[in-house]
Amino acid sequence: MATTGARPRANSQAAEAPAARNTLRYILLGLLAARPMTGYDIKQRFDAALAYYWNADRSQIYSALKALTAEGLAEPELVVQDGRPNRKLYVLTEAGRAELARWLGEGVPERYAKDEFLAKLFFLGHGDSEAARLHLEQHRADLLRELAHLEAVKQEYAQRPARRPQLLAYQLLVRDYNEARLRADLAVTERALARLAAGELPTPSQD
Amino acid sequence: MATTGARPRANSQAAEAPAARNTLRYILLGLLAARPMTGYDIKQRFDAALAYYWNADRSQIYSALKALTAEGLAEPELVVQDGRPNRKLYVLTEAGRAELARWLGEGVPERYAKDEFLAKLFFLGHGDSEAARLHLEQHRADLLRELAHLEAVKQEYAQRPARRPQLLAYQLLVRDYNEARLRADLAVTERALARLAAGELPTPSQD
DNA sequence: GTTTGCATGTAAACCGTTACATGATTGG
DNA sequence: CCAATCATGTAACGGTTTACATGCAAAC
Numbered sequence: 001m002a003t004t005g006a007r008p009r010a011n012s013q014a015a016e017a018p019a020a021r022n023t024l025r026y027i028l029l030g031l032l033a034a035r036p037m038t039g040y041d042i043k044q045r046f047d048a049a050l051a052y053y054w055n056a057d058r059s060q061i062y063s064a065l066k067a068l069t070a071e072g073l074a075e076p077e078l079v080v081q082d083g084r085p086n087r088k089l090y091v092l093t094e095a096g097r098a099e100l101a102r103w104l105g106e107g108v109p110e111r112y113a114k115d116e117f118l119a120k121l122f123f124l125g126h127g128d129s130e131a132a133r134l135h136l137e138q139h140r141a142d143l144l145r146e147l148a149h150l151e152a153v154k155q156e157y158a159q160r161p162a163r164r165p166q167l168l169a170y171q172l173l174v175r176d177y178n179e180a181r182l183r184a185d186l187a188v189t190e191r192a193l194a195r196l197a198a199g200e201l202p203t204p205s206q207d
Numbered sequence: 208m209a210t211t212g213a214r215p216r217a218n219s220q221a222a223e224a225p226a227a228r229n230t231l232r233y234i235l236l237g238l239l240a241a242r243p244m245t246g247y248d249i250k251q252r253f254d255a256a257l258a259y260y261w262n263a264d265r266s267q268i269y270s271a272l273k274a275l276t277a278e279g280l281a282e283p284e285l286v287v288q289d290g291r292p293n294r295k296l297y298v299l300t301e302a303g304r305a306e307l308a309r310w311l312g313e314g315v316p317e318r319y320a321k322d323e324f325l326a327k328l329f330f331l332g333h334g335d336s337e338a339a340r341l342h343l344e345q346h347r348a349d350l351l352r353e354l355a356h357l358e359a360v361k362q363e364y365a366q367r368p369a370r371r372p373q374l375l376a377y378q379l380l381v382r383d384y385n386e387a388r389l390r391a392d393l394a395v396t397e398r399a400l401a402r403l404a405a406g407e408l409p410t411p412s413q414d
Numbered sequence: 415g416t417t418t419g420c421a422t423g424t425a426a427a428c429c430g431t432t433a434c435a436t437g438a439t440t441g442g
Numbered sequence: 443c444c445a446a447t448c449a450t451g452t453a454a455c456g457g458t459t460t461a462c463a464t465g466c467a468a469a470c
Contacts, residue, residue, distance in 0.1 A: 023326060027326055060458065107345060108327055108346075114230075290448095
């Protein structure tokens with residue numbers, strides 16, 4: 001149909017992507033490289049800092065940690081507690097550190113993202129403009145909430161000085177990407193809502 | 208750890224999200240609502256227009272179309288061709304149209320996105336700054352290519368007038384989101400590369 | 415006293431990707 | 443002559459999500 005054809009694919013730095021990506025595995029290596037952690041700790045880290053671009057369930061994390069152990073990339077260390085459940089601290093091995101370094105050097109294939117909001121928006125012309133307004137307003141509310149949360153985290157980090165500036169620098173860079181995307185989304189959303197209010201978007205009756 | 212706690216979750220418009228999202232199913236309904244299509248057509252539509260925020264494999268599309276048929280939401284119509292394979296045109300039923308409308312009215316849960324580039328970037332402090340530069344430059348190249356592709360598609364669409372302005376309006380809105388995000392990413396990337404070149408990002412030796 | 419937080423896991427279902435299979439026509 | 447396009451599908455695997463299961467302690 002479109003003479004311009006399909007969206008072009010990337011040519012990755014190191015081309016060989018065998019069969020499975022297993023991104024979670026490498027994220028776990030990355031987290032354990034900073035300090036030993038339990039599955040529980042890792043889940044918290046996901047929710048607090050990584051959720052904007054990746055997340056995993058508890059069950060997935062626990063089984064992935066077992067897989068790392070089986071491959072000799074991490075080793076569990078039981079920490080007995082009283083009054084609360086024992087913890088299983090996973091420590092990265094030398095092999096684990098090497099595997100992380102290998103992954104960091106590899107190119108990232110340009111994989112399509114999945115965004116359910118945009119997927120639905122694409123088809124909203126089949127519904128009425130009231131439904132569209134509701135979705136756009138919900139999206140705006142979500143964005144404002146996330147931006148507020150980001151601001152709060154920023155305040156917090158600004159207080160205490162960094163222990164490892166090298167690690168922090170890239171984490172802050174990721175945060176910059178996140179913030180820029182949120183603001184970009186917000187601008188588009190505001191414009192769309194304004195157009196809707198002004199009756200500038202076509203309505204089903206004109207279809 | 209972080210006193211600010213976890214990222215807040217959305218309160219969706221209509222809360223009940225039963226067990227499976229099955230977003231692909233609804234995207235198929237949305238595509239078929241515009242016109243009857245074959246699995247092959249649908250895959251092309253994905254690659255040409257939807258790939259920025261969703262995609263699916265041929266095999267997944269074919270089996271999803273079968274599932275729609277089994278549920279009475281779409282009906283296949285065999286189009287015999289000579290010289291090339293027969294086509295199976297899927298036509299949306301009334302039930303299918305109703306199911307699409309239901310989905311359009313439902314709220315979108317704020318699901319985390321998965322972005323492998325950001326996931327890797329987050330940990331690049333564990334590598335050397337040369338690796339970081341390569342990844343950032345690759346990302347910039349990817350963004351520029353996508354923006355160029357977007358521009359080409361825009362030119363194309365500007366030519367011919369829309370048949371159904373109501374449907375087109377929302378598709379263009381999705382394109383606006385996409386473009387805004389790409390430009391936001393590009394700005395962050397350029398800034399990061401400039402900082403790297405100026406030696407403003409901490410190097411491993413300081414770790 | 416009920417909810418939340420700490421802490422680990424198993425089982426099943428579901429979604430997504432890759433590999434495999436087929437076969438004619440058109441374009442380079 | 444070889445590659446790409448048209449066109450549909452199956453089988454197997456791998457990754458992700460949900461539901462289920464347990465149990466104590468602290469906070470509300």
